[in-house]
Amino acid sequence: MRLVSYQGPSGPRAAAVTQHGYVDLNAADATLPASMNELLALGRTGLDRAAAVSRVGQPINPSSVKLLPPVPTPQKIICIGLNYADHARETGKQPPPEPVVFCKFLSALSAHGWPIVLPAVSNEVDYEAELVAVIGRGGKNIPLATAADHVAGYCCGHDVSARDWQIPKPGGQWLLGKSFDTFAPLGPELVTSDEVGDPGKLRIQLRLNGRTMQDSTTEQLIFSVPQLIAYISQVCTLAPGDLIYTGTPPGVGAARRPPVFLKAGDLVEVEIERIGVLSNPVIAATA
Numbered sequence: 001m002r003l004v005s006y007q008g009p010s011g012p013r014a015a016a017v018t019q020h021g022y023v024d025l026n027a028a029d030a031t032l033p034a035s036m037n038e039l040l041a042l043g044r045t046g047l048d049r050a051a052a053v054s055r056v057g058q059p060i061n062p063s064s065v066k067l068l069p070p071v072p073t074p075q076k077i078i079c080i081g082l083n084y085a086d087h088a089r090e091t092g093k094q095p096p097p098e099p100v101v102f103c104k105f106l107s108a109l110s111a112h113g114w115p116i117v118l119p120a121v122s123n124e125v126d127y128e129a130e131l132v133a134v135i136g137r138g139g140k141n142i143p144l145a146t147a148a149d150h151v152a153g154y155c156c157g158h159d160v161s162a163r164d165w166q167i168p169k170p171g172g173q174w175l176l177g178k179s180f181d182t183f184a185p186l187g188p189e190l191v192t193s194d195e196v197g198d199p200g201k202l203r204i205q206l207r208l209n210g211r212t213m214q215d216s217t218t219e220q221l222i223f224s225v226p227q228l229i230a231y232i233s234q235v236c237t238l239a240p241g242d243l244i245y246t247g248t249p250p251g252v253g254a255a256r257r258p259p260v261f262l263k264a265g266d267l268v269e270v271e272i273e274r275i276g277v278l279s280n281p282v283i284a285a286t287a
Contacts, residue, residue, distance in 0.1 A: 001051045002189040003153070005036050005072050006065040012072040014039050016050055017189055021059030025050050028057030036071050036190070040136045040152045040240040047136075047152065047192055069111045070155055070190035071134060075239045077104040077184060078232060079130075079159060081174070083247025084220045090250040099223045099231050104159075104245075105179040112188035115283045118264060119180045122162035125262045128248035129206035129214050129270040131199065132157035133225045134190055135242040142233040147226035150238065153192040154199060156270045156278035157245050158185040158206075160262075163254045185270075185280045186243065196274050199225050203273040204249055209266055216249030 002017035008024075014036040015022035026034040032049060033039050039046050081100035082088050088095045110116070118125050136152025159178060166177030178184075196202070199218060206214035223231070228244055253260035262268070266282040 001047065001054065001192045001195060003036065003050070003070060003192070004187075004189050005068040005070055007068055008034070012036070012068050015060070016054030016057075018054055018059055021061050022065065023054045023057035023059050025053055025057070028053045037073060037241040040071075040134070043137050067111055067113060067188060069109050069186040070188075071186070071241045071243060072109075074106065074109070074241045074243045076236070076242045077106065077109065077245070078243065079104060079178065079245040080223070080228060080247045083222050084216060084249045085222055086216055086220050087248060087250045087252070088222070090255045095222050099228055101232065102174045102178065104175075104184045107181055108179045108184040110182045110185040110280070112185070112278050113280065114185065115182065115281045116160055116185065116262065116268065117180075117182045118262060118282060118284050119162065120285050122164055122180070123261070124163040124254070124259070126161045126163050126253045127206055127208065127213065127262060127268055128159040128161060128252055129204055129272075130157040130159050130245045130248050131202065131204060131218055131272055132186060133199070133228070133244040133246060135229075135238045135244070136240055138237060138239040138242070140233055140237040142230055142238070144226055144230040147229040148193075150229055151193050151225060152240070153190045154196050154275055155186050155190050156188070156272050156275055157243070158268065158270050158278060158280065159245050159248060160184070163261075184245070185278055187278050189276055191275050202275070205271045206251070207269040207271070208260070213253070213260070214249050214251035220249060221246065
């Protein structure tokens with residue numbers, strides 16, 4: 001099943017994607033919650049009910065609504081650095097013995113079709129295609145053996161990065177360099193785990209103005225999705241709707257010679273096998 005969130009009159013609304021349009025789940029069945037976070041909190045039962053409702057509900061024309069990030073209000077946006085073996089090689093670094101973890105502010109979250117805004121204080125804004133795991137069932141100290149059961153589904157993600165903030169600033173500003181407004185595009189849809197299959201065998205690509213810049217496979221992940229969940233949940237309790245950006249493959253702009261950074265007028269597309277295409281134009285900040 002494929003799910004989206006769109007802007008309703010009173011706030012975000014969760015909907016299922018069908019061949020005839022979007023089916024608002026709460027409108028079709030008032031016992032289902034309107035928000036994606038609450039739907040995910042119902043676990044597998046909630047997703048099964050949503051799938052049943054999607055087959056009988058009245059569809060909405062997608063062109064008539066504003067698409068939001070599939071999970072508009074995650075409690076946490078957790079990101080993983082240096083998690084592709086081929087990307088580690090291009091940076092000249094050894095694969096880390098444990099996951100490299102950082103976060104993005106919620107204000108960085110953006111949706112399919114929304115513009116990536118280049119901040120006036122950065123001249124080195126880079127692109128990073130990423131597979132995003134969406135937590136369904138939360139938990140603390142989650143065992144590796146059952147960690148995959150805590151994933152509701154997957155999205156295409158884009159970890160936009162201001163390299164001149166991330167690296168040369170005093171102490172390195174990973175949080176700030178990756179948290180400018182609009183620097184976490186997500187979408188267009190949340191594809192449930194049963195439809196995606198093995199998240200460790202997906203082709204992942206990024207195109208810049210139609211030119212392929214990143215092209216790899218999640219088989220190159222150093223730490224798998226279950227490993228990441230087990231590791232992170234030792235520290236914090238994961239909640240339904242939490243996002244884990246799982247890292248980026250090689251081909252990033254900063255590693256190219258000469259470097260390639262985003263500029264106003266660009267179009268960036270992240271495509272992941274069996275999940276979809278996330279597309280965002282790039283514009284300059286107006287103030």
